[in-house]
Amino acid sequence: MTTLRQAVVWDLDGTLIDSAADIAAALNALLSAHDLRGHDVARVRGMIGGGVAKLIERGFAAAGDPVSTLSASDLAPRFLEIYSAAPTVRTKLFPAAAETLRSLDEAGFCQAICTNKPEAVSCAILAQFDILRYFTAVVGGDTTAAKKPDPLPLRRALTLLGVGPEAAVMVGDSAVDVAMARALGMPVAAVTFGYGGCGPADLGADALVDHLDQVPGVLKTLAPASLQVQ
Template identity: 50%
Template sequence: LTDALNALLHEHGEATLGDNQVRTMIGTGVDNLVGRGVAAVGEHLQSAQLQKLITRFLQLYTAAATNRTCMYPGVQETLQFFADAGVQQGICTNKPEAISKQILADLSIADYFSVVVGGDTVAEKKPSPIPLRTCLTALKTKPGNSMLIGDSAVDVETARALDMPVGIVTHGYSRSPVASLGADFLIDDLSLLPTLIGELRAAS
């Protein structure tokens, strides 16, 4: 995301942004990311101009979506654990669907997911509950039988709209301290997720 945004800004003769700056702009979709990036370098564009930049950003991002993308430790093992246990897994993201599927394929984890709902799959993005409800419907399950694992306030708000349990990883893209987000639990290491879920079930 940072590389694509900076390539876009460079094409227009603007200064580039650091990783930490861009991290604070992530989480509510490509449109908002580009808008925030452009605003950060002092540009204020009309809607039509901004839409052209968004289109160009998507071209740049699609061409390099996994250049600096890697999985956090424990992710593949955890996905395999749930797959072996017969647990259906899906993705609900504000990234465009096609790019999301490309990233999953490039990381060799696409087969773990029965459904991918992206920011352009339905009419609204998270924190609207519509994308998450669409994902659950495709998985033939209900909020009370499911759990959302995310990394931001947007994910907590989305889950809460459906009264769905939500856990937040501590190393994601939250613009606020994760302890303040109101998630059901925080998790540092995703390989611990199966154990944590077991403990939560035992306590309920």
Template identity: 45%
Template sequence: MNVGASRPFGSKRAILFDLDGTLIDSAPDIAAAVNELLADHDLPPLHVDRVKAMIGGGVRKLVERAFAASGTPLLASALEEANRAMAPIYCRHLTGLTRLMPGVKEILTRFHLNGIAIGVVTNKPQLATREILLHFHLTEYLGAIVGGDAVTYLKPAPDSLLMALDQLGVEPTDALMVGDSSSDVGAARAAGMPVVLLRGGYTQVPVEELGADIVCDSLLDLPAAMQRLRAAA
């Protein structure tokens, strides 16, 4: 299919999406996993809003932040041991409380039908990412799925974005990153891509202050944002 200037969503050939806080609201499941791990160490649970502030940077960083927030920071071998213990717990809490963000199915369908290649790039582990996407029947839209353990360096490094674009056969200048956090902005800038951020994600800094090209209220605003990016180019 020709995906050139006739496409109604601007000139981009591919869109890469973050997962947590962008395509899914996974904070309740992540909080459940964190609190199970803390309970195993006789520590009190953390409210989901506190855990939401810890999301981003991968599971190891989540574990580190959770124990620090509980007043029992872990270092070196103790942190590695807790991270290993978290792996099976995390995998038990992937879809029970997680929900799709508004507009996900509608917008992915629209882009897919218009010949735009779609990928997911996340710091969440690869197998967990794939299980969630399968659960919500999103894999049919995707040409690339890159989790945090598939690359050497997590976002805000560009590794996962570049790997996904390589799988899609699209250059960074022909692609767009869509996320909700500073790590998405940093990764997109390092990869040489424009970036759109969504409100309602997991950033603790106002999304307007993170340096995105455009900020949208929801995924359903993305086609219009892409037209604005094209007009400004």
């Protein structure tokens, strides 16, 4: 018995795709243009989250040349130009990502992306991996007037899906995702392999996901009985 339509809102980087290597390549190209030494992928992985300007701010600070938030914002268009030219050279889907999205789609779940990555490049990446078709909505860092952890992007995603917070679950990898979902009273699952910046158990999520094929089972545990698909 299904009384309401169910929805899943996904984060992108560190949740569905492992994009750290391509992000690092773009950041390092920007740093090199300013005569600064780049960072290895592992270090950049810990800088991801909060949007492009925040990544640049962290990257320049770690290279020994801190920039202001305003200056980082000024550098963001050049970073995006570099990154958008080759966003999937080294990027990969996390194991079982495509299969899980297809399974949920076939089960009648509506799905959306809510990311701080710009909308256009997010759609291009999803299309490259042939998974864009599973998403009713893609809300990027430039889609609304605010970025995560502000709840506005998530609220926009839910509006486009045509559901309320009571019929949806957020799946992400960071405290930003958890805070955003909490602001709308939504349950949230956190993957344990992402770019969260702290131990997954410390994120305060309602459930932890070690492998994406666990998500359908986790959704059943998080959804109220009235929303569960029988």
